[in-house]
Amino acid sequence: MDRHTDHTSAPPPGCPAHQPAHQGEGVPVPLYGPDFAADPHGFYEELRRYGPAAPIEVAPGVSAKLVTDYAAALRVLQSPKEYGKDSRRWRALNEGRVPMDSPAIPMMAHRPNSLFSDGAEHLRLRQAITDSLSRIDALLLTRHVERVSTYLVEQFGERGEADLLNEYAKLTSLLVFNELFGCPAEIGDQLVTGMSGIFDGVDPERSNQDILESVSALVAHKRRHPGADVTSWLMAHPAGLTDEEMIHQLVLLGGAGSEPTRNLIGNGLLLILSDERYYGGMHGAGLLVEDALDEVMWNDPPLANYGVHYPLYDTELDGVPLAAGEPVVISFAAANTDPALSAMRQRLSKRAHLAWSAGPHACPAKDPAQLISVTAIEKLMNQLPDVELAVPVESLAWRPGIYHRALATLPARFTPLPPTRRPAPDPVQQPGEGQGRHAGRRGGWWSGFLNWWR
Template sequence: MPLYGPEFAADPAATYQVLRQYGPVAPVELAPGVPANLVVGYDAALEVLRNPNTFPRNPLRWQEKMPPDCPVLPMMMYRPNALFADGAAHARYRAAVTDSLARVDLNALRTQVEFTADLLIARFAPRGEANLLAEYAMLVPLMMFNHLYGCPPELGERLVSGMSGIFDMIDPEKANAELTQAMLELIALKRRKPGQDVPSWMMAHPAQLGDEEVLHHLILLMGAGTEPEQNLIANGIRLLLSDERFAGDLSGGSLPVEEALDEVLWTDPPIANYSASYPVEDTDFAGVRLPAAEPLVMSFAAANNDPVLANQQRSGNRAHLAWGAGPHSCPAQQQARLMASVAIEKLLDGLPDMRLAVAVEELVWRPGPFHRALTALPVRFTPVNVPVQPDETPGETPWTAAPAPSYSTRPVETSMPKQPSSPSAARRRWWNFPAKWWRGR
């Protein structure tokens, strides 16, 4: 069965239901002429994700058989990063990623998300209506990554444009080239002028990543942190505004938001089907003969909704597979969830009577096998005049979390001292990223 086209986008659950007739693993097409096996069972997915020796991640043998214009190639082609590596190489890459992410102070991250959210809400609040996807859910992670990457706004625009094209499989070869070129320019900038940002920390890591390795890890982090994050925010808002289990409790604090995010991560995870592995040889698994080097793709959406889990309590239950599992599980779960929950809370606080502008059934989903993404999220609300904040960061942002001194330990110096803040005029530019580019999509 195809995992592409408008019918699949409109109702992927119907496709998964049919596929379960084959058992925990079912044959699919990721794109016309691109066969794969899809893991739709929860237990089978866990077994694959936790056994990289049997199900390695390197796609090179499969990739050699694919034409250069294969639409899924930019998402699945080999890149020298942690996603496509196993063993010692994976451990080296993973250390560079997790150690760099660990330098982002979560309290500072929360403050920055709040500031970003307030700025964006102030732009559309006086109108009484907005497309929250283009004007909010897309822009929050974009502006945060611009900041975390120390990225000039014109490069940020090109990076996200390329990443969106890859996910949508619309001229993906061009999108991949655009993304790569913009990221190379960012790396060259950080080599010349390192700062307190993730690319600079990754370059300075003891793993000694080369430029190509840095490139593909930055692409990996951005792919995981912008497109899926905007989907998590948008899908969370959609659920809160359309599901009667949440609609009556939106003023009751953060608990409904956290519960809504859990629900989305179970039922409509922002990355629905991905995380492919490639058996080294023909392998019998779950009653299916898996051809060597053919993609075995995880359906996080189908596995999370496996009928065998129907009786489990999901409120507060985070045993879903939306973040993956095993050695390749997402290393930025905490940061991603914090960004989504803060962004949604700020929106609900600022626009308490917000409601969908169309029936939930009329919302349209974007095509493609990999994500669960809306094309738009129109809402209405009582117009509010929100004071416009200065277009600059709220003081210095301490992204590096310094260890707290104690009576038994001496304060330690950081390996990369924080650079003096630039003048506010220089910092002001990235907050002025033109939202009109997104609104035209």
């Protein structure tokens, strides 16, 4: 059986869930360490012993219930009158049982954006986002992804080797979202630095400050100089977003767009380069990139466990008791690989997976994200037709963390490209290297790309 569909491995070492049921009942299973990152599907298999929802820890001392059943996940996602998204209902946080420096806080604590709102407020913020994203021109977006891809490949093409995750997938998503936001050079460099740092765990406090400063500066800039970009469209929407609301919607769009897109491109490239069904397709004989991404979304979705909801009152989910204000985390990865679906998955619509979530909080950017990912992979394979993995698949490391399914690196090799004749851009620094909020922006990734394009 293919490695992407064989989830019947033995219980992961040290997993509390493979105690006898009478001993493990109610013991939260930690999902934030390297064991989980190495074999998440082994954990999901054991967690199913608890029923449709299992007790877990999303961070040390921070407990929640993880929904692993497809039908149960849909019920939570589609029942806003029973489960809310506003995390100000989070009882343990309100009672002081979750420290404010917990790594769970950045992903779960309330922010005034559409993700953490319910009811009329959610509808107002959500409509502004969906209407603005609907104005993105697919042809122009495709062309921009192709330009970014060409630029990035030129940076490493002569070497004959590259880390396709950190030198390509990550930067593609960040630079493309800078374009969608209409970022000037200096603001865009700081935003790339902040977004890169926050997800890679590089000085989170400084990274968060870079994000807020750059987005605040972008909002102020677009108030004076509106353009044909998502920021300006949000600003002009009849919802009448304040500057504070603008900042929080843009931070949401940037984070929720760039990190999952990075992982979708990376996981898609891994599947294509390691599975002959797809690798043959790049040379005229196999399945398409779209097929590879659909398989990734079913089996290794880039946002693996999130969609946090809070019961509005004490309730049960198929016999599992849930307390009001208790975090209920949806495992998109476990729900998609629910054994109850195994006999019918091939008959389900390709869009029946839950990788984009479902219900009123389903991802509003799924079409741009899919287009960016498909275009980025196709363009890379066209530029590097003999690209292959530089290490065995089993040696690849996955970044720890409950929320994402994210490679740490994706080393590849290929025939070196001839030197380009374009004028050399400004020296390019890696995100986080000398690009703090007080540093000069010359040499940042976004300004480097803009100079190259000009």
